[in-house]
Amino acid sequence: MQHFLKGALAAGVFALSMGAAHADLAPLNSDSEPDRMDWSELDAKFGPLAAPAAGTKIGGVSKTLTNEYWRSLGQGYQNLADKLGVTLVYQAAANEGDQLGQLSIAEDLINQGFAALLLSPQTDANLIPAVEKAKAAGIPVLNVNDAVIPSAEHYVGNVQKGNGVNVANWFIQNRPDGGKVAVIEGQPGVYAAGQRTAGFTETINASGKFQVVASVPANWSREEAFNAATTILQQYPDLIGFYANNDGMALGVVEAVKAAGKQSQVAVFGTDGISDAYAAIKAGDLTGTVDSFPVLTGEIALEVSLRLLAGQKLPRVVATPQALITKDNIDTYSTQDIAALRAALLKK
Amino acid sequence: MNSIFKSIKFRDAGTLIGLILISVVFASLSPTFLTAPNLLNILQQSSINACIALGMTLVIISGGIDLSVGPVAALTAILGAAMMVAGVPIPVAILGALAAGAACGFVNGALIAWGGLQPFIVTLGGLSLYRALALIYTGGQPIFGLPDGFRALTNGTLASVPTPVIIVAVLAVLAWVILNKTPLGEYFMAIGGNPEAARIAGVPVVLTKLAAYMISGFMAAVAAMILIGRLGAAEPTMGTLWELDAIAASAIGGASLMGGRGSIPGTLIGCIILGTLRNGLTLLNVQAFYQLLATGIIIIVAMLIDKFASGAGGGKQG
Numbered sequence: 001m002q003h004f005l006k007g008a009l010a011a012g013v014f015a016l017s018m019g020a021a022h023a024d025l026a027p028l029n030s031d032s033e034p035d036r037m038d039w040s041e042l043d044a045k046f047g048p049l050a051a052p053a054a055g056t057k058i059g060g061v062s063k064t065l066t067n068e069y070w071r072s073l074g075q076g077y078q079n080l081a082d083k084l085g086v087t088l089v090y091q092a093a094a095n096e097g098d099q100l101g102q103l104s105i106a107e108d109l110i111n112q113g114f115a116a117l118l119l120s121p122q123t124d125a126n127l128i129p130a131v132e133k134a135k136a137a138g139i140p141v142l143n144v145n146d147a148v149i150p151s152a153e154h155y156v157g158n159v160q161k162g163n164g165v166n167v168a169n170w171f172i173q174n175r176p177d178g179g180k181v182a183v184i185e186g187q188p189g190v191y192a193a194g195q196r197t198a199g200f201t202e203t204i205n206a207s208g209k210f211q212v213v214a215s216v217p218a219n220w221s222r223e224e225a226f227n228a229a230t231t232i233l234q235q236y237p238d239l240i241g242f243y244a245n246n247d248g249m250a251l252g253v254v255e256a257v258k259a260a261g262k263q264s265q266v267a268v269f270g271t272d273g274i275s276d277a278y279a280a281i282k283a284g285d286l287t288g289t290v291d292s293f294p295v296l297t298g299e300i301a302l303e304v305s306l307r308l309l310a311g312q313k314l315p316r317v318v319a320t321p322q323a324l325i326t327k328d329n330i331d332t333y334s335t336q337d338i339a340a341l342r343a344a345l346l347k348k
Numbered sequence: 349m350n351s352i353f354k355s356i357k358f359r360d361a362g363t364l365i366g367l368i369l370i371s372v373v374f375a376s377l378s379p380t381f382l383t384a385p386n387l388l389n390i391l392q393q394s395s396i397n398a399c400i401a402l403g404m405t406l407v408i409i410s411g412g413i414d415l416s417v418g419p420v421a422a423l424t425a426i427l428g429a430a431m432m433v434a435g436v437p438i439p440v441a442i443l444g445a446l447a448a449g450a451a452c453g454f455v456n457g458a459l460i461a462w463g464g465l466q467p468f469i470v471t472l473g474g475l476s477l478y479r480a481l482a483l484i485y486t487g488g489q490p491i492f493g494l495p496d497g498f499r500a501l502t503n504g505t506l507a508s509v510p511t512p513v514i515i516v517a518v519l520a521v522l523a524w525v526i527l528n529k530t531p532l533g534e535y536f537m538a539i540g541g542n543p544e545a546a547r548i549a550g551v552p553v554v555l556t557k558l559a560a561y562m563i564s565g566f567m568a569a570v571a572a573m574i575l576i577g578r579l580g581a582a583e584p585t586m587g588t589l590w591e592l593d594a595i596a597a598s599a600i601g602g603a604s605l606m607g608g609r610g611s612i613p614g615t616l617i618g619c620i621i622l623g624t625l626r627n628g629l630t631l632l633n634v635q636a637f638y639q640l641l642a643t644g645i646i647i648i649v650a651m652l653i654d655k656f657a658s659g660a661g662g663g664k665q666g
Contacts, residue, residue, distance in 0.1 A: 027492070065635065094636040097588035100575075101626065101636065104393045108630040111385055125490050125581035129503075150492060189488025189584070 027150035028143070028316070031161045031195055036317035039300045040346055042307070046314070052086055052306050059114040060090040061106045062144075063122050067096065068274045069294050070120065073144070076298020077118065079338065086306070089114070096220075099126035106130035116140045116305040121147045124191065140308050144301045145292075145320075146192040154308065156301040158292040158322045160192045164199025166290050166324040167243045167269045171204060175267070178209025179240035182232045184225045184253060185217040186245035193217075196245045196271055213239070218249050225252035233260045241267040247277035247289055254285045273325060278334050281327055288326040293345070295338055296321060321345045359602040362653060363617045366600075366646070370621060374628035381631055388510060394623030395512040396571045398616055401594040401601075402516075402523045403567030405615045408598050409527070410560040411540035411607025412460065412467035416474030417568040417594060418587030420452045422482040425572035429491040429582035438498045446569045452478055453565025454558065461557035475591070482584035490583040494576060502577025512574045519570065523563075524612040532559060540607025596643065597622055600650045621646065 060077050062070040074090040081088035093102040099122050107130050121127040124147050134141045143149045145157035186193030204210045214232045218224035244250035250270025257266045273291025280286035297320040332344050375382040400417050407414045428445030459470045504511045527533035535556040538546035576582045601614025629639045
């Protein structure tokens with residue numbers, strides 16, 4: 001009986017301390033969270049990654065496999081999992097709007113004995129029940145790019161604002177006379193879209209020479225971006241550049257610019273670094289993109305989960321690499337050799 | 349009348365056999381499938397679709413369709429969440445949200461019944477309209493910070509059964525009673541089966557249509573409350589494509605889009621079939637694309653069986 005009471009008391013104190021830890025955790029803002037580190041410092045600060053326990057199983061749930069970004073992220077998970085002998089299960093919803101479907105998938109995985117879960121939620125809220133269930137079951141959860149679960153204890157992903165800042169800086173350096181620019185935004189209310197737009201607009205406005213004449217949402221759709229860009233080009237024939245919140249939309253903009261016959265006047269930038277964007281940069285259609293290296297991001301996310309399982313106390317946010325890709329440096333970054341890519345990014 | 353009643357029961361047995369077959373396959377392939385937590389998981393995951401599908405079934409039986417259920421859910425979720433976050437007492441906020449759902453249904457029903465417009469087009473308009481209101485009101489942002497007292501309502505269990513499952517079970521019994529034991533249920537069947545004959549026979553057609561859409565809006569609001577309770581947040585984008593899942597469940601359960609035919613138990617089993625497919629295929633680590641494929645095949649097979657069964661049964665129903 002006494003033994004039981006002791007156990008109950010200990011469990012109670014443990015639950016309380018868990019509750020307190022939870023209450024202390026401010027809603028996550030992955031770009032501005034102070035408790036953070038860059039991926040490049042992992043080895044230096046925490047030593048090389050130790051071999052995981054035999055039979056470790058990690059589950060990954062991402063938005064949808066119709067988008068190359070999420071296929072590449074899964075490839076990164078798989079690469080490192082194969083190298084270390086970790087079992088990986090990677091699932092995604094049928095489309096980017098199937099929020100309940102994604103929740104069901106995440107919940108179904110929790111019952112199956114995974115050591116950690118890597119979640120890339122469709123919205124900030126749709127996986128919250130799965131996160132709570134995993135916490136109750138003692139399974140660590142990593143929020144991997146790019147919707148941000150406010151209660152997430154661990155986040156691995158790129159600095160969304162940095163995407164826009166990188167493109168703005170290109171304009172400031174390469175178009176010293178300034179001019180009119182426009183932004184094609186992703187879906188309104190999505191964290192990544194807001195931050196990318198804010199990073200671009202704030203940086204380019206601060207230079208004083210540029211005017212953001214239009215900033216309109218095209219909901220990640222190539223077709224909507226094409227239509228929006230066509231309208232904007234008619235309205236502002238002297239426009240010198242577009243920044244689109246993702247590459248799909250940027251490629252829609254490229255078509256609109258071509259149709260208007262303004263390729264030499266208008267620079268077009270995207271975000272993500274999908275293979276179509278690389279091809280378009282090589283062909284001279286797209287000026288550039290900000291690559292966030294999904295395969296490498298996947299490797300880093302899996303590494304972070306294994307470090308957490310090994311008991312390392314990592315900061316809440318681990319920032320993953322990103323780089324502005326133009327025809328000048330595309331050969332360095334278009335490599336399929338992830339080790340070479342790592343080296344190039346670490347040197348940057 | 350009696351023979352129709354019998355044939356519907358026969359149809360429900362067919363749906364149930366389909367569910368059992370699917371479950372046997374998954375149970376033999378995955379050791380996790382046939383465990384109590386997983387089966388409760390399936391019921392819980394199916395409960396939101398079931399809630400929507402119950403209302404949808406009544407609308408379909410009355411010869412209509414409601415494409416606006418997802419956005420109505422989003423709008424009522426936003427309204428309920430905004431009220432709770434602003435400090436409105438929880439029961440008042442819930443009642444407000446449910447009333448808003450019924451009001452959206454009233455607008456749909458009024459345009460259809462009094463305006464004489466086609467249900468498909470009216471609710472297609474509603475699909476955009478209610479979604480737009482939810483997006484405009486929130487500026488696209490989710491509403492976080494729902495009170496714990498409210499979340500406890502949907503996250504609790506009763507005798508280890510999750511509350512959403514119990515809520516939906518109660519609503520299903522109510523829907524069954526309405527459909528089978530009240531004049532309103534007969535009116536649904538009558539105006540869906542033969543609107544002209546129903547009107548001549550003195551069925552209050554306008555009120556019956558209004559009732560069907562208001563029930564559907566109300567059920568969408570209930571689903572919204574269950575979901576935001578589970579999420580702890582309301583999002584203006586939630587509920588995308590819910591109408592199609594609900595129609596699929598109704599159709600698998602034996603509802604005819606021509607009206608006049610449908611079954612509450614059949615719809616429930618249809619929802620569980622869809623939930624079971626998703627769950628089982630996830631457990632087997634089958635990608636979502638194949639889940640879509642399986643869903644499509646099941647719907648078409650169910651329709652084919654319907655076609656041949658009604659052919660064999662000798663003649664038209666309704």
